[in-house]
Amino acid sequence: MSEITITLPDGSSRTLPEGATIFDAAASIGAGLAKAAIAGKVDGQLVDVAAVVPDRAKVEIITEKSPEALEIIRHSTSHLMAQAVKELFPDAKVTIGPAIETGFYYDFDVQKPFSPEDLEKIERKMAELASANLKIERQVLSKAEALELFGRMGEIYKVELIEDLPAETVSVYRQGSFVDLCRGPHLPSTSWCKAFKVTSIAGAYWRGDEKRKMLQRVYGTAFIDKKELDAYLMRLEEAKRRDHRKLGRELDLFSFSDEVGAGLVIWHPKGAMLRTVLEDFERKEHFRRGYDIVLGPQILKTELWQRSGHYENYRENMYFTEVDEQSYGVKPMNCLSHMMIYKSQLRSYRDLPLRFFELGTVHRHERAGVLHGLLRVRGFTQDDAHILCTPEQLDEEIKGVISFVNDVMGIFGFEYEMELSTRPEKSIGSDEDWERATNALLGALRDTGRPFEINEGDGAFYGPKIDIKLRDALDRRWQCATIQCDFTLPERFDLTYIDAGGEKKRPVMVHRVILGAIERFIGVLIEHYAGSFPVWLSPVQAIVLTVTDAQQPFAEEVFQQLRQLGIRVQKDFRNEKLGFKIREAQLQKIPYMLVIGNQEVESATVTPRQRDGQNLPAMKIDQFCEHIEKEVRSFH
Structure with a gap:
């Protein structure tokens, strides 16, 4: 019989009979490994355990301990769910069912929408099929x-x-009576699906096209063992408790209205105050770092968007209108106005770098199916800035933005990860400019000494970018800050400066946001803090509570004094029991409750109670203000 030779990850080799599979390769190493094998890699390509191994291949055995295992388990569990649906609902038509970051989903075309009871039946059927140990x-x-x-x-x-x-040719996978179109790889049998949960249901258009049929998308998750699944489900429950849409209603921060339009936020007084505090913080931090505040119009002539490349590459995300028979584009980004400011006068190398900052409201057309509270909206405000500098200044400016991001994330208590997104298929600009821009970002990233990933082909259409993904209290990743390096738009808009030799040169433009969309960042903050904002950020920092009506005159004095001293304060003088008023204030997550009883009236003091239930000693009003100010300073 002919033989083949394979190379293992440690560099050693094995001789196997021709026609040997991944399972055979694992068995040649040890019976335990063969029993644990769920898939394999042949020359870096994932394959099933039953895949035949070619001669001179580099072979790796995938077990449950391998980094690739979880995705394979989730993908196979999505097929298990589809099989369960087909057995319970024979008329259901299956579409696609990928593994995703948090688990998997499968889209189905069914005559009647699934109910919560149906999801329970599907999960029970999945458990039955898994225990049947069907070969895949x-x-x-x-x-x-x-x-x-x-x-x-x-x-x-x-x-x-x-x-x-x-x-x-195409590949299909069979398990029992179920067959599905799929590239694979998959688990050897259904018994490897040991820890899963069907979690929720939503609507989804076929192929994401709003003109196509609405399908039923069933979500689930799967893990290697039940312990990991239980831990995830606990985090899921905590995420529901922290859901910014739920807390937004309970804390009276914002709302949405079908009468107004999907994806358009209505900010209530407390939500607007939260925004104001955040935006004031942003202005102060930008001033400190040498940025100039600018403002651009909401609509600009369509010709400008054509010149920039947005019309060609971003048109489907834009809104257009007509004024006096002239076509205008509602801005989805702020860069064009900032370039117009730069062009408004002759610039010297001595003027650079110029850093233009705008809390710019933009509008983008997002599909109805992806709108999600504050996290995905159609109208939002970006903490947008564009730095125009000489090529020699570029490295320092990029590092300055990275340092800015690091400082701000520290204030909010966020850890973060970075990745470099490279040139996408749909792009403008020369190969040379893309290479220069990519190398500039790459060099700055390497100099930080922080780890980063390469995200191939996900840059902006005009330049590569560094994306910063923060991690919240539930260890979820959120895309907020970004740093984009652009040699192309300065070329298209003929931006120049006079160098030391008196010659015209082209500046480089860095597009960057620190928090990103203010709406999205507030949504993330609400969930990160579970609505219990630190004192410096809380829309209401204190509430004055009376024990009886007799204390109302002094309580009103306290309320007015605190307001004059800049404390964000509310009052509750209702003829209700004190315990009831305290509980309501705690549900509103107000940091301090100032209880006014007869003793406080006589001593002209306040007795602060923290939202965690701890009481502070009685103190004068100015002392309480100093206490608040000290706590605010401790954050930034």
């Missing part, structure tokens, strides 16, 4: 065979997918 087998079919198979089954969505595939 891969089969390669010609395109014609696959079309005939799924056509016969009435799976019209699979037929559409196959018709769109350029390949002449």
